[in-house]
Amino acid sequence: MSPPGRPKGEYRSAQHEDTPVSLIDVPATPWPYPFAPGKTALVIIDMQRDFVEPGGFGASLGNDVTLLHTAIQPIANLLAAWRARGWPIVHTRESHRADLSDCPPAKRLRGEPTLRIGEPGAMGRLLIRGEPGTSIIPALTPAVGELVIDKPGKGMFWATGLHEMLHAQGVTHLVFTGVTTEVCVQTSMREANDRGYDCLIVSDATESYFPEFKAAALAMIVAQGAIVGWHTPSAVLLEAVAAPG
Ligand code: C5J
Numbered sequence: 517m518s519p520p521g522r523p524k525g526e527y528r529s530a531q532h533e534d535t536p537v538s539l540i541d542v543p544a545t546p547w548p549y550p551f552a553p554g555k556t557a558l559v560i561i562d563m564q565r566d567f568v569e570p571g572g573f574g575a576s577l578g579n580d581v582t583l584l585h586t587a588i589q590p591i592a593n594l595l596a597a598w599r600a601r602g603w604p605i606v607h608t609r610e611s612h613r614a615d616l617s618d619c620p621p622a623k624r625l626r627g628e629p630t631l632r633i634g635e636p637g638a639m640g641r642l643l644i645r646g647e648p649g650t651s652i653i654p655a656l657t658p659a660v661g662e663l664v665i666d667k668p669g670k671g672m673f674w675a676t677g678l679h680e681m682l683h684a685q686g687v688t689h690l691v692f693t694g695v696t697t698e699v700c701v702q703t704s705m706r707e708a709n710d711r712g713y714d715c716l717i718v719s720d721a722t723e724s725y726f727p728e729f730k731a732a733a734l735a736m737i738v739a740q741g742a743i744v745g746w747h748t749p750s751a752v753l754l755e756a757v758a759a760p761g
Pocket residue numbers: 561562567610670695696697699700701
């Protein structure tokens with residue numbers, strides 16, 4: 517499919533009209549993604565022990581957490597590339613205050629998990645800030661200077677102030693990774709799309725407990741002319757951003 521007409525090679529963000537940047541066309545579905553070097557934040561959604569390791573929130577819902585592990589190395593590769601260039605990086609953690617005042621009963625009482633949010637499990641109280649389960653897995657530990665956002669919702673903008681932080685850094689584009697594709701990643705990407713960011717999701721750097729839901733989410737995102745955004749594999753993205761301009 518072909519992209520709609522866009523002046524090639526330059527982008528003026530609605531949020532930063534005065535700061536044009538040179539774009540890199542990254543091969544992607546449904547057509548090339550206009551990558552803005554230095555203005556594109558890598559977003560790593562909820563790669564915390566509670567979702568990825570046994571004994572956490574993901575497992576309490578009856579899920580096989582090993583299904584998420586294939587995303588770890590592609591995310592690590594992207595993280596290394598972003599760090600090498602000094603580009604912005606955002607890590608999120610789905611988490612709540614210890615008194616659960618930011619966890620609505622509609623969320624806490626939903627379903628039939630073996631343990632509910634706030635109850636003690638193998639990695640401390642489930643999804644509670646400061647407990648071992650909410651820490652990012654060791655392979656992706658945030659570095660000093662990277663944004664770490666504790667979000668009480670599935671989406672990363674709800675009750676976090678993240679939009680203002682990204683705006684302050686001049687970020688106009690977002691590259692999404694993390695878990696799970698159809699829940700927190702897709703919700704965050706849709707929120708970002710509504711706020712005017714150009715969004716790409718990296719197909720092998722995101723995973724779901726349900727492979728069919730991951731496939732459906734990726735298809736929905738790019739349908740109807742990239743209605744939410746683009747997707748591409750990490751190797752394609754890394755090759756495109758490494759190429760000499
Ligand atoms: C879920 C998430 N699945 N990070 N959270 O509850 O996707």
